[in-house]
Amino acid sequence: DTEVTQTPKHLVMGMTNKKSLKCEQHMGHRAMYWYKQKAKKPPELMFVYSYEKLSINESVPSRFSPECPNSSLLNLHLHALQPEDSALYLCASSQDGDTRNQPQHFGDGTRLSIL
Amino acid sequence: QQPVQSPQAVILREGEDAVINCSSSKALYSVHWYRQKHGEAPVFLMILLKGGEQKGHEKISASFNEKKQQSSLYLTASQLSYSGTYFCGTEKTGTYKYIFGTGTRLKVLA
Numbered sequence: 001d002t003e004v005t006q007t008p009k010h011l012v013m014g015m016t017n018k019k020s021l022k023c024e025q026h027m028g029h030r031a032m033y034w035y036k037q038k039a040k041k042p043p044e045l046m047f048v049y050s051y052e053k054l055s056i057n058e059s060v061p062s063r064f065s066p067e068c069p070n071s072s073l074l075n076l077h078l079h080a081l082q083p084e085d086s087a088l089y090l091c092a093s094s095q096d097g098d099t100r101n102q103p104q105h106f107g108d109g110t111r112l113s114i115l
Numbered sequence: 116q117q118p119v120q121s122p123q124a125v126i127l128r129e130g131e132d133a134v135i136n137c138s139s140s141k142a143l144y145s146v147h148w149y150r151q152k153h154g155e156a157p158v159f160l161m162i163l164l165k166g167g168e169q170k171g172h173e174k175i176s177a178s179f180n181e182k183k184q185q186s187s188l189y190l191t192a193s194q195l196s197y198s199g200t201y202f203c204g205t206e207k208t209g210t211y212k213y214i215f216g217t218g219t220r221l222k223v224l225a
Binding site for chain 2: 004033040041044045048055056058084090097098099100101102103104105106107108109114
């Protein structure tokens with residue numbers, strides 16, 4: 001069992017739908033991350049929150065909107081997605097935002113399919 | 116600036132050894148190693164910091180040569196449970212942005 005919990009595990013949505021992905025951790029970590037992973041590719045960083053503030057946005061299209069309500073929760077709001085956005089979305093957390101010295105703990109991901 | 120891993124894929128028999136390499140075109144402060152099984156979360160294996168330090172985790176160890184800007188992961192006496200995709204990871208120098216290597220798919224056969 002992972003210590004980072006993501007819901008839902010699977011999501012199918014149309015291009016006009018609005019949905020949200022949720023991520024929760026109770027390890028007292030102060031940094032949380034969203035990654036996108038296509039099949040047979042490495043995860044790609046999308047967003048980083050450090051101490052509940054958005055610190056990194058890797059030029060992600062505005063149809064993806066992150067939110068960090070508190071240090072334990074991370075949401076990713078989805079709107080008007082494109083078929084190429086179909087992927088596994090991974091959430092991770094670390095002690096703080098300095099990824100040089102700390103491991104990241106990943107959730108099992110949400111597998112998203114856009115029709 | 117994505118680290119390049121080699122080989123891309125490897126098939127082993129149980130008990131055999133393997134080495135996975137991770138090379139960067141930029142200076143590395145540290146290298147991390149993760150293993151991801153199909154349909155599961157990436158799992159952290161170890162961090163290598165500057166200094167050529169070698170770390171171990173069960174029968175898996177790694178080395179880091181910052182001058183050569185590369186790290187190697189050593190799997191000895193491989194077990195079926197070692198199957199998965201191995202990623203090295205590092206920070207894009209000076210940015211706090213994390214980047215994974217290209218990945219190595221490893222399959223251990225009975």
